[in-house]
Amino acid sequence: MIKRPDYPPRDTALVMRMVLIALIPGIVAMTVFFGPGVLFNLTAAVLTAIVSEALCLRLRQRELKPRLIDLSAVLTGVLIALALPQAAPWWLVIAASAASVILGKHLYGGLGQNPVNPAMLGYALMLISAPVAMTTLWINPLTTPDFLTAWSAFLGHSNDAVTGATTLDLYKTEFRALTATEASRNPLFTQAHLGFIYGYEWVALAYLAGGLWLIYQRVITWHTPVGLLTTLLVISAFFSFDPDTATPVWVHLIAGAGIFAAFFILTDPVSGATSPKGRLWFAIGVGILTYLIRTHGQYPDAIAFAVLLMNFAAPMIDHYTRPRIMGREASVKGPGGQS
């Protein structure tokens, strides 16, 4: 058996750094298939996040240094950047990142106090405020843009030749009229190296690798990813009895933010449920909501809304999933205390 590392004394900065390291394979894969726009987004979002963090700390009259070096703002910036469309214009990136840090985090009291996932709050806010930019500026991995095209897209001149809707969105719009066989003739599927979806499959695999490393390092537990991915798998497999109308299982799993969210978004400890069983239920809840919103909602992907909704349910989940304390007959359920 592999000897996993014990729980060594770590500090918050190290935990954040490990998450950032685990994101590197995914970032590389995304840059390869979706072009340099990914890196532009990352740079802009991280810088904005740091500036917003510093600004808020100054306004709140807190010490700047300990919060800036713990990298929590950097991580928020990276997460929101990876969630945005790869051909997003600069203002969208900056607005999303600033909203994440300021509205998602500092409005509630900063690190450790936010009730919802900051990155998903920023994402959802942009999706509502700038729906066109958020749904049409996704890069088609078959037409990876070069540096200049990506740069002009970043400056706000998008090129319709390389952008479009996401694969998940395609199933909702264009593929609706097609049979499953017709849809599978799309070059995205026929040219895929691994037989799933061109580009997306590698990105998903890269995020999976980073996520597994985090589990191995005991930064996150298996409950969250297993909960989300299994739920998505089971529900989409159940409804795929009619392949002509249903979105295939693997599209649900790897085309959207599924893997990325399972390991890096839902695992935000601050806004999620906290006990192991609670994390499982939290992830299952996100999985169910994601499927429902993806299938019956207006939006192409649904992780952000599902996460936000479940964030509000997290305290309740915590109340009902306390483990049984040693020496007690049953676990303590329900809320307690007078305040």
Next chain:
Amino acid sequence: MAEYQIRRCDRQLEGGIHPETHKDLSTTEPCVFVDDPKRLVFPIHFSGGGPGEALVAVGDTVSQGTPIIKCQSGIIHVASRAGTVIDITDHAITHPSANQSASIIIEPSGLKEQSYLDPLVWPFDADTLRDRAIEAGILGLGGAGFPSFKKWSDGTQTLIINAAECEPYLTADDTLMRIDTHSMIRGACMLSRTLDIKTIVIGIEDNKPEALEAIEDALKESRSDCFFDIVLLDTKYPSGSERHLVWLTLGIEVPTGSRSVELGVIVHNPGTLAALSRAIDGKPITDRIVTLTGEALKAPKNVIAPIGTPINHLIEATDTSPSSLTSITVGGPMMGYAVTEFTAGITKTTNCLLARDVEIPPESPCIRCGACATVCPIRLQPQQMVFALKGGSLDLAVHEGLGDCIECAACNAVCPSHIPLAEWFRLGRFEARDQANEQRLASEARERFEARNARLERIAQEQEAKRAARKAKTADALEKARKAREQTA
């Protein structure tokens, strides 16, 4: 030869941590006696066994073994060396929650005068043994200082010797088991014979091969008819917690709110049993093994020191200048507490003095990562409890299980935000006990009040009845008199 078996524990401690043990630091040097210090300090209320009263006055001459303090629980503490009581005054003491308290100061004379008890001769009954333990001042020497005789109830089936010593740095028990094995085994056997215990379990972590060997040798020589079940535990903190040791060795989960004693299991530290063996021979506790360790000490080792020896005397015994240290930890790095006044004397529960420079990083906000919950050996959610306590909601923390916390501080060791969780819990538990006490006092007062009301009412009723009876009697008499008058008329 006593019958025994050695087996590996087949249960796994849930949670827990593997801290660096640093045990070699103090076990490479042999255990030695320290020279008698210039003065000995005995806190009257904090020597273990509850608040006490002084049995000696200033100017009294005492021998080694003269009773000097009698505690509320009956436990008697004796002078650890012959000498003169030079003062009874407020003095710095070694205690987690008090810095100063009334203490008896004895200046050792260097004479070998001893006043011991008469040896007990077998057969004796449990009551005799209890009395002896009281007179000899036998307390749990593992750190809690619980009066041992209180655990010795009839119907006890199993005695567990807690030889786990899972705290890092600590080697006092390990040392005792190596050099005083026979006393420990004899104490365990005597106790078992008196209480009719059939099985003696020794729970020992697998990082003490020398002690294990010594125990085996001692058992081969022993003529006891007890069965010794030696359980090798994985080295993991806190396997030596009483609850966990009972579960690891016997598979019994002690229910919340009860003690293992109620389930017929008593747990004793090796030192306690060795002291009991000597007490049967008439010698009360006057000395104990103390681990002097930590990177800040020049010559760490285990020593046998008289109870009451000031801390600075022991620091000097390791070739270290006390002025080079600002604070010293009494106990291990996990559950110990800091003492800054080195004139305080060691007590019967002082198993270790730990000196090291640790930089405590600044605390940052909790990110609810749950590392603390993963290592919590009793499956609490420390992150939720500390959230409640910081928010001032003691009730909520108690609801989350604060009362079950064993204060092992495994959570502290893994917290990435360096939150002193265990300190919060210690404080919270203290407050909760206070609150419960207050509630108890309030309900007692209410009961008294209600009883008084009832009594007053009863008295009033009785008086009323008496009055009515008297009235009736008077009326009766009047009636009779009137009738008599009428008749005569």
